Amino acid sequence: xxxxxxxxxxxxxxxxxxxxxxxxxxxxxxxxxxxxxxxxxxxxxxxxxxx
Ligand SMILES: [Zn+2]
Numbered sequence: 448x449x450x451x452x453x454x455x456x457x458x459x460x461x462x463x464x465x466x467x468x469x470x471x472x473x474x475x476x477x478x479x480x481x482x483x484x485x486x487x488x489x490x491x492x493x494x495x496x497x498x
Pocket of ligand 1: 470471472
């Protein structure tokens with residue numbers, strides 16, 4: 448299991464079309480948000496993905 452390091456808005460055109468990778472308001476950890484070089488990090492439950 449891993450997490451998607453992007454936080455999506457779930458409101459824009461692309462999110463509503465289930466194309467979240469194109470989200471207009473995406474906030475990736477380490478780019479627009481602080482990185483995650485920490486022992487613990489809080490993420491949305493939607494971020495978990497099975498590989
Ligand atoms: Zn969006």
